[in-house]
Amino acid sequence: MLIFHNPSHHLHAGRQEMFRGRLVPCHETPARLDHVMSELQRRPMGALHTPGEADMALIRRIHAPRYLDFLATAWTEWIALDPANAELDILPSVWPGRGLRYDVEPRNFSARVGLFSFDAGTPMNAGTWEAALAGAACAIDAAHSVAGGAGVSMALTRPPGHHAGPDFFGGYCFLNNSALAAQALRDAGAARVAVLDVDYHHGNGTQTIFYERADVFTASIHGDPSTEYPFYLGHADETGQGEGAGCNLNIPLPAGTDFEVWQQALQRALDEVARMGAEALVVPLGVDTFEGDPISRFKLRSADYLRMGQMLASAKLPTVFVMEGGYAVAEVGVNVVNVLEGFLG
Ligand code: SP5
Numbered sequence: 001m002l003i004f005h006n007p008s009h010h011l012h013a014g015r016q017e018m019f020r021g022r023l024v025p026c027h028e029t030p031a032r033l034d035h036v037m038s039e040l041q042r043r044p045m046g047a048l049h050t051p052g053e054a055d056m057a058l059i060r061r062i063h064a065p066r067y068l069d070f071l072a073t074a075w076t077e078w079i080a081l082d083p084a085n086a087e088l089d090i091l092p093s094v095w096p097g098r099g100l101r102y103d104v105e106p107r108n109f110s111a112r113v114g115l116f117s118f119d120a121g122t123p124m125n126a127g128t129w130e131a132a133l134a135g136a137a138c139a140i141d142a143a144h145s146v147a148g149g150a151g152v153s154m155a156l157t158r159p160p161g162h163h164a165g166p167d168f169f170g171g172y173c174f175l176n177n178s179a180l181a182a183q184a185l186r187d188a189g190a191a192r193v194a195v196l197d198v199d200y201h202h203g204n205g206t207q208t209i210f211y212e213r214a215d216v217f218t219a220s221i222h223g224d225p226s227t228e229y230p231f232y233l234g235h236a237d238e239t240g241q242g243e244g245a246g247c248n249l250n251i252p253l254p255a256g257t258d259f260e261v262w263q264q265a266l267q268r269a270l271d272e273v274a275r276m277g278a279e280a281l282v283v284p285l286g287v288d289t290f291e292g293d294p295i296s297r298f299k300l301r302s303a304d305y306l307r308m309g310q311m312l313a314s315a316k317l318p319t320v321f322v323m324e325g326g327y328a329v330a331e332v333g334v335n336v337v338n339v340l341e342g343f344l345g
């Protein structure tokens with residue numbers, strides 16, 4: 001398999017996220033990916049590549065231009081407010097809630113940060129845009145390699161992407177790498193693409209991006225949003241709208257779910273992917289379903305990720321893996337590489 005890794009990921013290193021009235025160390029750290037890279041040294045799964053330039057025209061079809069402009073200029077505007085801001089992360093503190101307008105972009109910087117976000121847990125720093133853009137390029141290049149006949153590839157990148165929507169960041173995500181991979185596969189000729197999200201958290205950004213489209217089937221297996229982040233989307237009754245009616249599948253599962261039950265959800269999602277006639281598969285791969293994950297509540301063990309990979313391979317589709325969450329830092333490498341090893345058989 002071909003693995004596109006993001007050589008700029010270290011440039012994104014948020015310091016703090018808001019949790020219960022305190023700023024606490026951000027869970028989404030550069031070390032996460034470093035552990036995957038070192039596990040790949042021990043157990044190589046294929047050639048490592050760095051990405052080319054990101055295709056901005058493609059990115060503009062998934063994300064709103066005014067949102068991309070905001071991301072590209074945010075750090076410059078932030079330090080222009082006060083040079084001392086260079087030592088601080090950008091974090092939102094005000095949002096357009098119900099009854100407030102989001103069609104008019106305010107001039108005030110903090111108001112714009114809130115307009116384009118949905119939580120106070122997603123810090124931006126000086127290198128966030130460069131890292132996110134190189135990550136998007138990894139996803140697009142991984143998709144192109146599969147479209148060219150590679151069979152399977154991976155975008156090994158951070159920041160993650162599946163919570164980012166058309167014009168908002170959140171959940172540690174800025175650009176929706178999995179959505180970009182799906183769109184690139186469509187553009188390369190796959191009539192229908194499936195996105196099967198196995199991260200612990202619902203892939204709200206991906207769902208929103210494709211909710212009214214029939215050409216990209218989205219499925220997500222995740223902690224029940226009644227109690228788990230991102231809380232406000234991911235219920236089973238969200239099945240798609242308009243042309244996309246019937247083209248979204250959510251399988252929320254309770255806290256404490258182990259692989260015995262989880263794999264039944266995966267089989268159900270795989271059956272749907274086959275029924276929808278997908279010609280290519282994108283797997284937003286979060287390993288925060290691990291029993292030792294500090295912010296999640298499923299009970300998967302490291303060996304279960306081998307079986308997860310085997311089950312995903314049973315779809316017999318050209319497949320692009322895209323790295324998402326997983327915060328038990330020391331085990332992220334073993335768990336991710338187990339999925340790849342299981343997939344390759
Ligand atoms: C890509 C991805 O997995 N994003 C997840 C974003 C989760 N953000 C909310 C984190 C809440 C952390 N709560 C800390 C509880 C442990 N003391």
Ligand code: ZN
Pocket residue numbers: 199200201286288324325326
């Ligand atoms: Zn997650």
